[in-house]
Amino acid sequence: MSLILGATGSGKTLILKRLEIASAFAKNGLDFHFEEMPTTISTVGTNLVTVPVGRRQEVTVRELGGCMGPIWKNYLTDSNSLMYVVDVSNRLQVAASCIQLLNLLSSSNLPAIPVLLIFNKIDMPDTLSQSELESLFHLKDIVQSCNRPLQTLEVSACTGKGLGKIITWLEQNATGK
Ligand SMILES: Nc1nc2c(ncn2[C@@H]2O[C@H](COP(=O)(O)OP(=O)(O)OP(=O)(O)O)[C@@H](O)[C@H]2O)c(=O)[nH]1
Ligand SMILES: [Mg+2]
Structure with missing residues (x-):
């Protein structure tokens, strides 16, 4: 079970919706291009999605809504990997998002699992620059x-990049695992 966390509106549900479809015809490392934009509603509680990966494999991903931030810690122990989503178009949210991630990383509930930091919404016109990411x-x-092993990725759940x-x-x- 993989876990996806991040502030309200950062794009977790849309990413999962995209992954569900994209991986059906996935070729590793390729980007996908989507025309339409499915609607999402804010996740209250948890959202479980099965993502097909590679050949005949799948990963169950559990999203916890951003509004559940205070109790994210209760869900960490049975996860084998963590994705954390940051909305790079939301300057007001990014500092709080950083503090929430630092809290998670210092939690004794979080096993030594790989972490993927997803900078989402890179399609937006006024996104955080590299230096703002450093400072904010x-x-x-x-x-x-x-x-823990940490990888960062720039993503647009909107375009598929x-x-x-x-x-x-x-x-x-x-x-x-
Ligand atoms: N432009 C743009 N909009 C995005 C992108 N990803 C998500 N959105 C939009 O951002 C809004 C929030 O997306 P959600 O996926 O519902 O956010 P969430 O992280 O699941 O939010 P909670 O469930 O409340 O924690 C929606 O209107 C999405 O369409 C992106 O990459 N680019
Ligand atoms: Mg959601």
Whole structure:
């Protein structure tokens, strides 16, 4: 079971909807292009999605809504990998998002599992620059305090950019464990 966390509206549900479809005809590492934009509603509680990866494999991903932030910690122990989504178009949210991630990483409930940091919504016109990510999101501090294998990815759940790399990551880090 993989876990996907991140602030309200960061795009977790849309990413999962895309992965469900994208991986049906996935070729590792390729990007997918979507025309239409499915609607999502804010997740209250949990959302379980099965993502096909590679050949005849699948990964169950559990999303916890951003509104459940205070009790995310209760769900960490039975996960084999963690994806954390940050909305790079939301300057107001990014500092709080950083603090929530640092809290998670310092939690004794979080096993030494691989972490994928997803910078989502890169299709938006005014996204955080690399230097803003350093200053507002404290990327270096997060990398230093992670103590787990950490990978970062730039993604647009809207256009599909980067989704293929999420599938590859899931295949390498969340299957058969
Ligand atoms: N432009 C753009 N919009 C996105 C992207 N990803 C998600 N959205 C939009 O952002 C809004 C919130 O997306 P959700 O997937 O519902 O967010 P969430 O993280 O599941 O939110 P909670 O369930 O409340 O925690 C929706 O209107 C999505 O269509 C993206 O990559 N680009
Ligand atoms: Mg959701």
